Amino acid sequence: xxxxxxxxxxxxxxxxxxxxxxxxxxxxxxxxxxxxxxxxxxxxxxxxxxxxxxxxxxxxxxxxxxxxxxxxxxxxxxxxxxxxxxxxxxxxxxxxxxxxxxxxxxxxxxxxxxxxxxxxxxxxxxxxxxxxxxxxxxxxxxxxxxxxxxxxxxxxxxxxxxxxxxxxxxxxxxxxxxxxxxxxxxxxxxxxxxxxxxxxxxxxxxxxxxxxxxxxxxxxxxxxxxxxxxxxxxxxxxxxxxxxxx
Ligand SMILES: Nc1nonc1C(=O)NCc1ccc(Cl)cc1
Numbered sequence: 001x002x003x004x005x006x007x008x009x010x011x012x013x014x015x016x017x018x019x020x021x022x023x024x025x026x027x028x029x030x031x032x033x034x035x036x037x038x039x040x041x042x043x044x045x046x047x048x049x050x051x052x053x054x055x056x057x058x059x060x061x062x063x064x065x066x067x068x069x070x071x072x073x074x075x076x077x078x079x080x081x082x083x084x085x086x087x088x089x090x091x092x093x094x095x096x097x098x099x100x101x102x103x104x105x106x107x108x109x110x111x112x113x114x115x116x117x118x119x120x121x122x123x124x125x126x127x128x129x130x131x132x133x134x135x136x137x138x139x140x141x142x143x144x145x146x147x148x149x150x151x152x153x154x155x156x157x158x159x160x161x162x163x164x165x166x167x168x169x170x171x172x173x174x175x176x177x178x179x180x181x182x183x184x185x186x187x188x189x190x191x192x193x194x195x196x197x198x199x200x201x202x203x204x205x206x207x208x209x210x211x212x213x214x215x216x217x218x219x220x221x222x223x224x225x226x227x228x229x230x231x232x233x234x235x236x237x238x239x240x241x242x243x244x245x246x
Contacts, residue, residue: 103155
């Protein structure tokens with residue numbers, strides 16, 4: 001997957017390009033991230049990238065020309081086949097379904113804004129899709145862009161490594177994760193559930209599924225309402241509710 005990033009702070013992206021699963025994906029050539037900085041498209045002595053808002057008010061906007069040229073350069077490099085995405089609280093809320101949609105695209109260009117925003121005419125003329133990672137206000141679009149890169153890259157074949165791509169198997173898709181345990185067997189009197197210490201893999205699978213269903217029921221009934229539960233899942237959830245309905 002190829003991602004073009006338009007940002008005033010490209011160095012921030014080392015968080016995804018130089019670390020962990022996504023860093024390894026870059027090394028392996030499964031993920032490529034290239035950068036276009038609007039500041040490189042300024043021609044004044046001060047390399048100005050911000051501009052005052054018509055109508056007054058606090059703060060500045062991103063200056064139009066440098067941003068437009070950076071986006072156009074990124075599009076040209078993508079060979080015109082990229083989707084240009086702008087990250088902002090005004091966008092479509094990102095969830096795993098949206099991540100799956102975005103992961104089907106070979107080329108994405110992510111526009112990370114700074115200051116108070118970008119000119120609406122750029123959104124109309126140069127942006128294909130606007131996405132939000134959540135209902136809160138960040139200081140710029142970079143962290144949102146990195147969040148999207150991380151979530152989408154994990155769905156690129158080969159990136160996660162373990163063949164069963166634990167993340168997305170049908171077992172728990174759409175449910176919260178089950179509890180996890182590792183050594184030692186006891187921490188200040190708290191023990192690991194016995195089923196996990198045995199070797200009964202079918203019992204372990206059922207226990208994990210039951211826990212995932214139960215935790216979703218307890219913490220995110222909205223997610224559960226969207227799930228089509230099969231008979232085994234319905235049975236396990238009913239069992240969990242019987243055991244946990246306070
Ligand atoms: N929440 C979010 N989901 O995506 N992006 C955000 C966010 O807060 N961006 C801050 C931001 C976005 C554009 C500009 Cl010009 C300035 C600051």
